[in-house]
Amino acid sequence: MSAQETTNRKNLLLLVQLRWLAVVGQVITILIVHFQMGVDIPLAQMTGIVACLLVLNLATLLRLNSDRDVTQAELFIELILDVAALTAQLYLSGGAANPFVSLYLLQITLGSTLLDTRSTWALVAFASLCFLLLMRFNQPLVLPNLEDGGFLTRYIQGAFVSFLLAAILLVLFITRISRNLRERDAHLADLRQQSAEEDHIVRMGLLASGAAHELGTPLATVSVILNDWRRMPKFKKDAELIEDIREMQAQLDRCKQIVTGILMSSGETRGEGTIRTTIRDFFDETVVDWLASRSPATFDYNNALVPDTAIVFDAALKQVVFNLFDNAFEASPNWVGLSVTRQEDKLVTIVRDAGPGFSPDMLDTLGTPYQSSKNRPGSGLGLFLVVNAVRKLGGTVVAANNPGKGASVTLTLPLTTLSPEGIA
Template sequence: MFSDLSKSPLSKNLQRLFWLRNIAILAQCLTFSLVYTIIDLDIPWTEMIIVVILLSALNLLTWIRLYQNWPVSNIEFFAQLLIDVFALSALLYFSGGSTNPFISLYLLPLTIAAAALPWRYTWVMAIITIGCYTLLLFNYVPLPHDHSKHLIEFNLHVSGMWLAFVLSTVIIAWFVVKMSISIRERDHDLALAREHALRNEQIIALGTLAAGAAHELGTPLSTMAVITGELQKDHINDSEFQNNIRILRDQIAHCKQTLTQLLAKAGQTRVEGGTQLPVDEFIFSLLEKWKLIRPTVQFTYKSDGPLPSPKIMDNQLVSQSILNLLNNAADASSKCIEIKSKWDQKNLHLEIIDDGEGLSDAVTQRAGEAFFTTKAPGQGFGIGLFLANANIERLGGSVHLFNLEDGGACTQVTLPIIG
């Protein structure tokens, strides 16, 4: 109903106070009607009705304010509570003061202040309500006393005390429960924010180390290229040696090309955010690249989705993230990997199924943490799944790992479709 600003705790509390005030205004009007028709008391009706009209007008301004795009401060919320305290004090002053059974309603703004505001505001509210109650002990418009209606007035007084207690109990319980829910939601949001900040720090650290490693690898790769070239010239007549050297030189060239593309794609990602490709072309090019990296891995691929296929964002981060997941499945698989893709107009769903031993409970709980790996020392660093999770979630996607009933594990990737 209100603006997105209502997501802040104080804005939510101001909304609740707005609705509570509406309920209070309706209850006051109903009480006035019952007292006027049943008892026919001669009290300052005009003044009391004016107080209710003013309170309604102020609540209308509160309703307009909730649509405004600025945050609710502690002082503003405290001022809203003071409006209710002074309105209640005015109504009690014209209707018996401290002898009015609804005097206990002073506890409501005090409880709300204690639940929603810092302790300083709570103590100020306590002093104000105590002061108002004390003044009403000596200064008020007394209710007219009629001996013929004494029993009816007494019964209504007791009923009013019961009603005031019920209202106070219900409203306090409702508001405090809502407040506790808001506090839990806020704590959950803060925990997520801290987790994301920590993950971003780890990603920045990994990026810094990767940049340094790429810079340092350039020189030894160039040295190896020169030495393999010299060896190739020195052993021209040895065919087997020439074949091995050619494979080695191809691998060195691939490493140098990967480093060059890494830096170029990183710059493109920062400036443009990547390119757009149809989903089927994106997956096909990705699998072609993976076959060059892991030529010995056996896999099957099935796709399902409407044609022409929608487009998806293709950048180095997404491609590398999925390649990391494919490599993890290849390392865990014993024979063959099954790859399935399915897309619609909103999301691409990619499943990578291996026939390995599956995931243990400990691995399932810690999968995706930085530097956590089940591979032997020197065979993995525990950053592939971590970076894949971070990159895909940053683009609005998700990664889920789970065991299959028939054995093996499934990595399920969801990526948003651009159009």
């Protein structure tokens, strides 16, 4: 659904709500004028017009329940019908001499806010024509007590009721429109923020991809040199030195894996990096890989997936989980917890720690770059990348402080985006 169609649908619903109020106002006005002011008006005919407005509102509500787009033409027709109904009521109650003729301005105010310029001027022309016709064609009101300023008194009373009705409807209308505008501005601000974050990710991805390519050559060179050293006789004689070379080679291999992961995460060699597995196997292997280079005192792992589900993943998803583990480990080296569950068609992953928890500011700005309590250059990108990567998969990330001590980050992903059928 486009933004314009959404706006038109909201505006049409607003017209329906205002028409309910207008109907109530008309009924109350008819009763006051007829019974309290003692003015003889054609009750049956005026009640019929109110009934027509009720039918129009019910038909409009049925229209809103359909999936068809709401157009400006429909809004224009709805307002034209409202002006026509008002004209019919005025025709039956004195025409242009009726103090409620000022309600035309209320209809024009609605049109100027809800319609485009051309439609608004067309509405003005139609209302003006109706006003002119009422000056010539109408059913005069028979007012009692015309002597001693009775007519003027009745007119002022009617003008006050007209003013009160218009004021109430305008306040309700303008208040609602202002709220809609604030919601729209907030939505646009969120879209701008999301666009800025995605642009930031693109620039980071290009930088990381370029750095990974540049690192490939020196890493390969160092690997060749280390292999040569291991075969040289003078190094073979020193067992301690050979062990250091093996350790250097292992760390070098890890650097190569990191570079490969960066390239795959940025979209390069993605097909080769895509792996078909199950959720249980994915998390089992991810935990093993992460524990190979980190050593929390306790890692509490609970995989409660019954039954297991087939998925397709690449290095980006694995890196997301790694980032959650790393953040928890830095906050709580002694204990890190992981639980994996399935809720209907969603995968729910919760990473917990026993650290100091998130500050209120960090919870409010979750997902924005460089928001961190680590106070070092470049920190604060882990959760930023996690939130945006998960958002692209249609999921959500929620951070919270646990009762007592520690914090948790809940990652929710729709299984449809991870299923082999969805990837294919």
